[in-house]
Amino acid sequence: MTDSPLASPSARGTGAAVLAELGRVVVLPVHLAMRLLDGPMRGIQRVIGARRMAYLFLLPNFAFFGLFVFLPIGINIVFSVTGGTALFPSERPYVGGDQFAYLLDCGSYLDPGTCREDHFWRGVANTIKFVVFQVAAMVLLSLITALVLNMKIRGRGFFRAVYFFPVLLSPVVVALIWKWILQRDGLLNAAITTLGGQKILFFVDPSWAMFWAVFVSVWAHMGFYTLILLAGLQAIPADLYEAAEMDATPRWRVLLRITLPLLWPNMIVVIVLALIKGAQTFDEVFVLTGGGPGTATLMVVQYIYETAFSNQVQNFGLAAAASVVLGVVLFVLTLLQFAAARRKEV
């Protein structure tokens, strides 16, 4: 223990000594526990072999995931093939694929009005619209912001903090702040009327409502994606830029030939995460617009929530079937994204 870095002479200041002592107090029991486990672990390794030890280490985490992820997924699938309003699976009548058949019964999938469960399909259409606009705006703005914040500008640290700040806020708080700004007697309308304009009812016009849903979502989450891209930009070797500078390569060419190709893995992460998060959007838009006007900003997840919990007949089966459909779509999208990324890498 005496040769521990914690006890090195350089650490012997007053505060450092206290910290070193504290560290020793924390480390000691862990160290002892490790020594105690050492014997049994060696025994197990002797029996099952070194390669299989990896599975042993994965097991505790897998059990945790199993309990809180795989078990609920299993229960969800059970609910999707049962009907009625009972809460316990044993009390629910088996209906096979009826919930899916009801959900997918459409005259034309391009026109939600022809579907039996039109709210679900309106939610699907809105979610696709939301995801397309949101991901495009999110990736583009995050990229521009990251490129600017990677330059040697004054107050760079301050701006990085400012852009990241909304990420720390709860989605509900974000939505409430923007609701106060955008409502009839909100800040934006106050500014418009001060400038001599007429109040705009942002949450009454379907196009405005969708625009603000996308805008608020981008505003709230852009900082996170900017950070990922910024990390990617900083990992690009500086000598590549130096070489380009020596060759007098134009900036746009440097961007297209060096920055973007080397940033591609980070871009893939950003696109996949933005896509998945976009498809799961609920709380922000729900608080901001309530899904309205009509169903103009009703998202799939809100449909699932309302079908399961806020309707008088709490239709868990239908909601579970919609969850399964959403889960499958997300899974396929993720696979496609990864396939695209892999092809690019090759």
Next chain:
Amino acid sequence: MRAATPVLMSFALSLLAATVFGGPAAADTTTLRMTWYSDGNEGEVMADLLKRFHEQNKDIDVVLDQVPFKAINENLPVQLASGQGPDMARVVDMGGLSRYALDLRPLLKDPAYWDSNFGPFLAWMRPPGETQAIPGFMTQLTVSGPFVNKTLFEQAGIAMPGETASWEDWAKAVKEVAGKVQAPFPLALDRSGHRFYALAVSEGTKVFGANGEPEVVDEGFKRTAQLVYDWHKSGVMSKELWGSVSGTAYRGANDEFKNAQVVMYLSGSWQTSQFAKTIGNAFDWVAVPNPCGPGGCSSMPGGAGLIAFKGTKHPKEVARLMEYLASEPVLAEFYARALFVPGHLGLAKKGIDYPTASPDVAAALKVFTASAAKISPIAYRTQGYTNSRIIFNAVISRLGQAVSGETTLDDAYKRITADVAQQIAERNKK
């Protein structure tokens, strides 16, 4: 060891004392849970009454869980379905939760008192087919009805329509007033199926067919839907309320009315105490009788009941508490302090004194009490129907879509019929 002996001795003595003096009392105390939501001050009043009950009944301790109204509609049913519900709760969807209700009749000292004073309302709380159960009592009878900003009418120099004026008369008047005083909401209706039916019953809807099953879309219904639709087109109603949210979401206009932006607001008697407190002297407001239509001038009755649940482990204690709260003097005090229209026939007949009520509030309560006498039997039947909220929710969801321009009224009618049939079938699946 010498130092440890007195410590151990004193610990042993404390344990003995706790067993002898504290033990039996603690073991005999039954804790009951009551889930409660409030529109006004009724939570404070109930907390006060429960404290008094505990002073007289030391063996029963009641924990009052005060929750938002949304939790009563969305969380409580799941809690009850999972067997984790409270012993009692104040609920609005009495029919929807009736399958979880406890029949207090065998546990009550005087069931006849309940039959005679809560008789018509007990049917709202009973499971379908049940005719004898006593699941609880009404914490208030509510009557839907309009509040009018009298000051805006005076500023506009326009006379208020009279007592038997139609909905169209009122719509015309409030539009004129709003135009003159620049109020953004001439007429506001809570985005609620219950409030919609205050119009629909007056417009002559029958709700049920000859076989007793719901036939929601009839001529009276269509007339009402057309009115609401046209009012949104002509600016009598602002799309901001019905058109700004989706699905079954409730949207009130309390804030807009308090801020003097609404000329006429169709809500109900439960808002009285809140408006008295929040509007104060800012402007004069009155409650007016429900406007009329071809079906009469009916309001929608409603209210909240305090219901006991059969999942309770202490049915006897629950019955004792319910007897105390439903007794005439206690309930009279509750109604008087909470400024509620009584849901107790004896007290309704005697009349409640509202000593804390301002003249505005007293006048409003008088109007609502008078409106209660004009309620149509169809309105009572609709309110008491087990699946009424299925109908209410389908109506606002689909009509909301038509109002926001997403679908046509005809399509909304078809969807309402399909939604009601599908949800009732789902509920009946065994």
